[in-house]
Amino acid sequence: MDALTVIEKGSLQKLSHNIDDYPGGVVIPLDKPLKWTSADAVRKIKFLAQKHFRKRNIKVGHAGTLDPLATGVLLICLGKATKQAEALQAQQKEYIAEITLGATTPSYDLEKEIDATYPYEHITLDAVKRVLEEMVGEQDQIPPIFSAKLIDGTRAYEMARAGEEVVMKPARITIYALEIMDFSLPKLVVRVKCSKGTYIRSLARDIGAALDSGGHLTGLIRSASGGFTVSNSLSMEEVVEILKD
Template structure:
């Protein structure tokens, strides 16, 4: 593709690696476009942030197609991943250390599958305290890291599909299809609570946004190499 193609607008599907922020992935691509195609200035952005500890589909829009970001962000998303049952962390994932442990002897496959039903359809969900949502002019994670307690309002979100794909306690693998704004970390925490135990997220991969699938995405280095 030419510099003009990217300026006119492209939708690029990227498979974001572990430990990269979405911002880092976009920045890498922007630098590649500028250095390899000689583009001095280009609009580029992503449709839906993935945490550094998550992998998978990141939709990146260039040029005139950046106007479509809001529309793409609003589409339903599919995730796969793993909950660790019997322990919680302040961030609801592996970003922070385990802060509390809970009994799990009462948990079996029947209880797990029965509990899933509580989370189908429209639910109330509180975002994690370690998230980028702003409260009083600061990101929630900034409040959390400063040891400040803030009241977080719950939000409506919709779980269209919630399937347990493997049970090997303390691990449970899942697949979820959900609306925009759903926090899978919060789902892990709430699911653990509903089991009369605790849980946190240990792996997360975004596999779909609307009709776009991670199987059609490419790693950032492959994108960079395609420009040379």
Template sequence: MTSEEILAGSILLVDKPLTWSSFQAVNKLKFLLKRKFDLPKKFKIGHAGTLDPLATGLLIICTGKFTKKITEIQAQAKEYTGTIVLGATTPSYDLETEINAHFPTEHLTEELIFEATQQFIGEIDQKPPVFSAIKKDGKRLYEHARAGEEVEIQARKTTIYEFQITRIQLPEVDFSITCSKGTYIRSIAYDFGLALQSGGHLSALRRTKIGDYSVINAVTPEEFEKLMHNEI
């Protein structure tokens, strides 16, 4: 990798660590690249699709002219793996907030759980979580939520191409899902609980693919720093 390649345009695949924001990951690579190659102060760099701090996995970072490809990359199908905890809900639909309600799970069987996935295949109407960055009345939804303000959230169309259950050890259910741009997996977890006449929230999430790009070929920020240090 050279400074000319960075400035002309490159695609970097990062395995985002848990608790890191996507912004932090971009800033870390920006700092490392500038230090290594003495790049201009305002060279172009950005990511193609945000990952929540509590999610890990594939974050695509584009530099130079390749930042123009961000919209195209974001539009591609995404693949995730994760864990849903049944029998309880949280306001954020994940572990960002504490459990606010408990529900029965005694009626749940493997057959019911497998059958429930079929309700989500194809184009569906999905309400984004109230703890999300979508703007409503000039404020982020999470700002309304943290202020205790109730807002009406409009459902959005999204498409689920595949939804597979990979492990059942109640109250935990592991899954693999392939979906279109704009799908909130936290909402899938919440709605999956409702479909099972129980509650549900997301306890783990990992993005494994965006289009043909795979996390298998990604490096952590720490690994990227070592590569920069060792590169001649």
């Protein structure tokens, strides 16, 4: 298998106009902008790559969806690197998550309005530590109904937005580590190391419920994906620069 060409911050270089100069393909760790979907990022970079490489049918994809309200590492694969997207996606992820306790939303994040409030004043640091310790390990997790999961060929979020009943099947995931970064009620900030397929929104919901309260995600950064970190990821502006026609 030919080696991947990785373009990281600090080693910015103009890419050749011939994609065949990169037999293993190119991987760009992107710091995804807030409110962009992963598909938005792929479309933008594919447009740039088509012009840069003078090739309309160039393959561009990503290795692991990142929610619109999240920022951080989104691996963009160009050319033959798309064949390794699945392997890249399977690597361990790390997130910094801000959870607001005492309230829930249908989407488990800020996409939807608060639908219920709960007491949270009883929550102590010791209680949070105990709950987080219990959540480390392999487990079944229920994905959010407002997610890109496919149900009989239809995206779950499309069914939810249409008002249809959505029943999500649990997925087997692993939480490798949970670390408290900050705790100031009603806010809780945690560092999460987890497997592919983990929904941090669902984790926020589950933490709130385990604390006899509610919880929803109010901020999310994917700080690492495999060996790629957000500090070494490129902004969209930097990607535009290296793919200038």
